[in-house]
Amino acid sequence: MYDLIKKEASSCGFAEVFFLKPLRLDAWHTRAAHLGVGASLRFDVPAAYPGASCILLLVYAYAPFPAGERLSAYYLASQRGYLASQALVKALCASGIPCEIAAVPARALALANGVGVAGKNGLLRIGAFGSRFALYTLATSACMPRIEVPATASCPAQCDACMRACPMGAITPEGIDAAHCMRYFMDGAEYPFSVYQAQSTHMGCEVCQAVCPQNAQLAKRIPEEAEQAAFALPRLIAGDAAAARSLVGRNLTGNGKLTAEAICFAARAGLHEAEIRTALMASPFPAVKRAAAWALEQYFIKK
Numbered sequence: 001m002y003d004l005i006k007k008e009a010s011s012c013g014f015a016e017v018f019f020l021k022p023l024r025l026d027a028w029h030t031r032a033a034h035l036g037v038g039a040s041l042r043f044d045v046p047a048a049y050p051g052a053s054c055i056l057l058l059v060y061a062y063a064p065f066p067a068g069e070r071l072s073a074y075y076l077a078s079q080r081g082y083l084a085s086q087a088l089v090k091a092l093c094a095s096g097i098p099c100e101i102a103a104v105p106a107r108a109l110a111l112a113n114g115v116g117v118a119g120k121n122g123l124l125r126i127g128a129f130g131s132r133f134a135l136y137t138l139a140t141s142a143c144m145p146r147i148e149v150p151a152t153a154s155c156p157a158q159c160d161a162c163m164r165a166c167p168m169g170a171i172t173p174e175g176i177d178a179a180h181c182m183r184y185f186m187d188g189a190e191y192p193f194s195v196y197q198a199q200s201t202h203m204g205c206e207v208c209q210a211v212c213p214q215n216a217q218l219a220k221r222i223p224e225e226a227e228q229a230a231f232a233l234p235r236l237i238a239g240d241a242a243a244a245r246s247l248v249g250r251n252l253t254g255n256g257k258l259t260a261e262a263i264c265f266a267a268r269a270g271l272h273e274a275e276i277r278t279a280l281m282a283s284p285f286p287a288v289k290r291a292a293a294w295a296l297e298q299y300f301i302k303k
């Protein structure tokens with residue numbers, strides 16, 4: 001059974017599967033409620049999936065882009081992993097292994113099962129994958145938990161690479177201060193201006209992962225031509241985000257989110273003023289108008 005699940009998962013593109021206990025995650029829930037995040041996730045896993053004897057944790061590993069790349073390797077992989085998880089559910093069910101997508105806090109459940117370690121940057125690292133993966137969870141009644149914990153190094157006490165690199169000052173020797181990490185402010189289409197000013201990657205921030213020595217062994221890849229073309233700044237600023245959204249997922253990128261980001265990236269580089277002015281006038285999205293007005297004021301009118 002375990003081998004069959006792993007084989008099907010591998011065929012769908014997953015690098016690893018862990019067979020976790022469906023635990024109740026009260027500590028995660030308390031912290032998430034305090035931060036106002038994760039409302040759609042089910043912290044009481046046994047209650048949410050009463051028939052499930054095991055939660056399959058699927059690891060979709062990816063090769064990061066070189067530091068400084070504006071495209072997010074994570075979100076490109078995350079969309080592929082999402083489609084792969086749907087394909088895997090179909091394949092397993094067709095093989096007589098009942099399962100369903102489980103909306104549970106994957107990182108917290110992994111840690112509660114002893115899989116991986118949390119870095120000072122708050123991110124989960126798992127063995128040879130470092131922190132470069134997207135996680136998916138399936139609930140199943142077909143098998144029991146079987147914990148095989150991969151060796152994962154904790155953060156060296158003296159390491160402060162992520163603390164020094166974080167553009168928001170969100171990492172302390174005690175760990176991440178989520179109230180300052182920009183990732184927590186980037187769910188909708190409109191971000192605080194401090195995020196537009198510091199953001200270096202579309203849709204998120206990967207700075208603390210790029211400098212982490214625990215990720216240094218991972219092979220990198222260069223964005224493909226189609227990926228670069230989809231995220232070309234003039235194209236996004238003109239409101240043509242369809243190709244980019246199909247690559248990173250439409251659910252996360254509505255209401256002009258990518259166009260607003262592109263405007264701020266371009267303005268910070270002193271580029272595309274005329275196109276930004278056009279976006280200010282023509283875009284139907286408040287997020288785009290707001291970003292364009294701010295970017296013009298900050299980077300063109302004041303200069």
Ligand code: SF4
Pocket residue numbers: 121165166167168169170171176180181182183205206207208209
């Ligand atoms: S994701 Fe970015 S803002 Fe958040 S802790 Fe890492 S470097 Fe800082």
Ligand code: SF4
Pocket residue numbers: 119120121154155156159160161162163208211212213214
């Ligand atoms: S950069 Fe150093 S301190 Fe930060 S997460 Fe990586 S190993 Fe830990």
